[in-house]
Amino acid sequence: MAVHHRACHLCEAICGVEIEHEGARVLSVRGDREDPVSKGYICPKAVALADVHHDPDRLQRPLKKVGDEFVEIGWDEAFDEIGARLREIRERHGADAIAHYVGNPIAHNYAAAIYAMGVFPAAVGTRARYSSQSTDNLPRMLVSWLLFGTQAALPIPDVDRTRHFLVIGANPLVSNGSLMSAPGMGRRLAELRARGGRLVVIDPRRSETAEVADEHCFIRPGGDAFFLLAFLHVLFSEGLTKPRHLSARTSGEETLRALAARFTPEKVAPETGITPDTVRRLAREFAAADAAVAYGRMGVSAQEFGALATWLIDVVNVVTGNLDRVGGAMFTTPAADLIGLADVARLRGHHGTYHSRVRGLPEWSDELPVAALAEEIDTPEDVAPKKPGGVPRIRALLTSSGNPVLSTPNGARLERAFASLELMVSIDIYRNETSRHAHYILPPTFALERDHYDIVLHAVGLRNAAKWSPAMVPRAPHQRHDWEIYRELSVRLAGGPVPRAVLGPLTKLALAAATPERILALLLRTGPYGKELGLDVVKRAKHGIDLGPLEAGRLTAILRTKSKKIRLAPPQLVADVERLAAKLGRHRTRALTLIGRRELRSNNSWLHNSARLVKGRDRCTLRMHPTDAEGRGLASGAVVRVTSRVGRLEVPLEVTDEVMPGVVSLPHGYGHRRGAGVKLGVAVELGGVSANDLTDEKAIDTFAGTANLNGVEVDVTSI
Ligand code: SF4
Numbered sequence: 052m053a054v055h056h057r058a059c060h061l062c063e064a065i066c067g068v069e070i071e072h073e074g075a076r077v078l079s080v081r082g083d084r085e086d087p088v089s090k091g092y093i094c095p096k097a098v099a100l101a102d103v104h105h106d107p108d109r110l111q112r113p114l115k116k117v118g119d120e121f122v123e124i125g126w127d128e129a130f131d132e133i134g135a136r137l138r139e140i141r142e143r144h145g146a147d148a149i150a151h152y153v154g155n156p157i158a159h160n161y162a163a164a165i166y167a168m169g170v171f172p173a174a175v176g177t178r179a180r181y182s183s184q185s186t187d188n189l190p191r192m193l194v195s196w197l198l199f200g201t202q203a204a205l206p207i208p209d210v211d212r213t214r215h216f217l218v219i220g221a222n223p224l225v226s227n228g229s230l231m232s233a234p235g236m237g238r239r240l241a242e243l244r245a246r247g248g249r250l251v252v253i254d255p256r257r258s259e260t261a262e263v264a265d266e267h268c269f270i271r272p273g274g275d276a277f278f279l280l281a282f283l284h285v286l287f288s289e290g291l292t293k294p295r296h297l298s299a300r301t302s303g304e305e306t307l308r309a310l311a312a313r314f315t316p317e318k319v320a321p322e323t324g325i326t327p328d329t330v331r332r333l334a335r336e337f338a339a340a341d342a343a344v345a346y347g348r349m350g351v352s353a354q355e356f357g358a359l360a361t362w363l364i365d366v367v368n369v370v371t372g373n374l375d376r377v378g379g380a381m382f383t384t385p386a387a388d389l390i391g392l393a394d395v396a397r398l399r400g401h402h403g404t405y406h407s408r409v410r411g412l413p414e415w416s417d418e419l420p421v422a423a424l425a426e427e428i429d430t431p432e433d434v435a436p437k438k439p440g441g442v443p444r445i446r447a448l449l450t451s452s453g454n455p456v457l458s459t460p461n462g463a464r465l466e467r468a469f470a471s472l473e474l475m476v477s478i479d480i481y482r483n484e485t486s487r488h489a490h491y492i493l494p495p496t497f498a499l500e501r502d503h504y505d506i507v508l509h510a511v512g513l514r515n516a517a518k519w520s521p522a523m524v525p526r527a528p529h530q531r532h533d534w535e536i537y538r539e540l541s542v543r544l545a546g547g548p549v550p551r552a553v554l555g556p557l558t559k560l561a562l563a564a565a566t567p568e569r570i571l572a573l574l575l576r577t578g579p580y581g582k583e584l585g586l587d588v589v590k591r592a593k594h595g596i597d598l599g600p601l602e603a604g605r606l607t608a609i610l611r612t613k614s615k616k617i618r619l620a621p622p623q624l625v626a627d628v629e630r631l632a633a634k635l636g637r638h639r640t641r642a643l644t645l646i647g648r649r650e651l652r653s654n655n656s657w658l659h660n661s662a663r664l665v666k667g668r669d670r671c672t673l674r675m676h677p678t679d680a681e682g683r684g685l686a687s688g689a690v691v692r693v694t695s696r697v698g699r700l701e702v703p704l705e706v707t708d709e710v711m712p713g714v715v716s717l718p719h720g721y722g723h724r725r726g727a728g729v730k731l732g733v734a735v736e737l738g739g740v741s742a743n744d745l746t747d748e749k750a751i752d753t754f755a756g757t758a759n760l761n762g763v764e765v766d767v768t769s770i
Pocket of ligand 1: 059060061062063064065066092093094095096097226227234
């Protein structure tokens with residue numbers, strides 16, 4: 052028996068795990084007590100490291116669809132055939148006719164990320180790039196670029212030292228932090244309260260985090276930007292702003308003050324459902340705290356005004372002097388410098404430099420909103436681009452580490468659209484609801500068969516740390532890593548004409564056969580800790596290296612704006628406030644609004660094939676307030692019909708006052724009984740419904756392009 056130490060890659064918390072194994076067989080998975088950040092904590096999902104590793108449904112060799120069946124083929128044969136088809140499609144329709152979609156597990160796979168985000172799209176030369184980002188964190192990146200000059204500047208709530216934690220549309224107790232790697236959040240929140248700090252949660256659902264909070268306020272879905280403007284109104288009008296060390300480091304405060312003056316707590320109350328007195332008290336308490344921090348995630352981000360709400364959270368932290376300050380929103384000092392990497396790789400950010408064809412939606416940093424993907428495939432080519440320079444019709448699609456049929460809005464339309472593709476390739480360990488439509492499936496190794504270093508997630512850690520995760524077992528000769536798959540395809544494509552490819556330094560390096568490990572070593576050597584924290588040092592520390600708490604005073608090194616100031620009122624966001632203002636007074640009291648729900652034993656769509664994780668009660672239920680249920684003659688346990696503009700489904704009902712009146716909640720990632728071709732024995736048996744058969748690809752944050760997954764109007768009726 053041997054003991055293997057690594058970081059769990061299943062979610063953003065990156066807990067240290069200790070795995071007992073005999074060769075390739077995992078015997079147990081436990082928390083690593085010596086991990087400097089997680090200190091032994093793991094959540095129930097950690098067992099999926101073993102369950103996915105041993106899953107008999109996991110694909111091992113490339114598959115090619117012949118007729119309606121998948122047959123195994125060799126790697127070289129697959130690479131050659133796919134490369135030839137892609138080159139031929141590029142010659143006929145141009146590089147932009149080849150689209151690429153990447154799901155969020157790529158953030159947990161540094162080697163694949165280098166190739167998937169940089170090398171492969173550049174080798175194709177395509178601008179038709181999509182990812183799960185536009186159903187998730189896109190507003191965070193966009194706002195960081197607008198305020199700080201680079202999308203890589205990510206403020207992290209200093210949960211361990213704050214005195215007042217204002218959580219809006221997030222459930223960190225279940226997520227263990229998101230855009231904040233915070234393993235053991237339950238302990239951290241208990242410690243916050245034990246030291247006299249205050250936890251306040253604003254959410255349409257009394258989430259698990261809200262259950263342990265000092266105060267929870269229901270808010271109407273999509274009302275966050277209104278709430279935050281009213282919050283700022285109170286701060287400005289009552290003289291509660293206190294920029295402290297930031298006073299000479301910001302621009303645009305007067306514009307903000309004028310904006311906030313328009314949104315009194317009384318005016319926005321119908322949109323938020325929060326009383327004016329409560330808004331005033333919450334703002335005063337926040338301003339009075341020694342150290343306070345506001346934080347928001349999916350509920351704030353994946354909604355109609357996600358960019359505005361994300362911006363206003365940052366503004367609250369800045370005008371109260373709580374940015375770049377202990378106990379406030381802080382910046383990490385990761386060993387692999389993400390901000391420097393963004394500089395070198397020309398990835399600081401850009402917005403609207405080109406657009407999607409059908410709706411003319413803006414790109415964000417070389418990515419188009421995934422809500423546009425289906426229409427970009429299924430709309431005939433004679434529909435001209437809505438804006439000059441729009442991309443042409445998509446003819447080929449490569450998906451990687453993602454299941455957009457279950458995770459993007461109106462998944463059913465996307466699924467139908469796949470039928471019109473000339474070529475679809477999926478890099479995936481499973482034959483799932485998306486990859487079953489592919490002409491080729493290329494299965495990469497799973498985490499325990501590859502090395503890993505969390506370039507992205509250490510950059511959002513609650514504490515500065517560095518940890519190398521070696522492969523537990525080497526990959527078998529018949530297996531390929533994701534990055535090897537991408538490199539093979541890239542080499543075949545880069546050999547042909549590359550119409551618009553601007554091969555950045557990293558892409559050139561990767562195509563010159565540098566391994567991801569050599570690129571990582573370079574990043575560490577040139578990072579803030581220099582040669583003293585080279586890859587060899589990191590590799591020797593099997594539990595990880597503690598680099599200390601986050602430090603105040605990082606702003607000067609981080610800001611990339613020309614003025615070297617935080618742009619508090621970027622004109623694009625100021626202009627978008629008018630879209631919000633136009634909604635004032637339009638709240639529909641009769642409609643039900645669907646929001647999502649994150650659960651501890653589930654992570655998006657891909658852990659439902661673990662029998663240990665899905666056992667027990669049915670978690671894919673619609674939760675509804677008793678008042679709404681009574682008004683419709685519905686009771687717990689009944690199967691109800693839920694209808695939106697785009698779809699209809701039937702799901703068991705749970706009546707609970709956990710959700711506010713007028714709101715219903717459904718988790719996403721379920722709905723695995725979707726027809727022939729899915730090879731996920733446990734998940735198919737589990738069934739459930741896909742929330743994204745109700746979410747609407749037309750309902751987006753039109754400024755950012757993010758899908759509105761937390762504000763879908765639905766009807767619920769008995770069957
Ligand atoms: S919280 Fe759970 S799933 Fe996430 S990294 Fe930790 S053990 Fe893994």
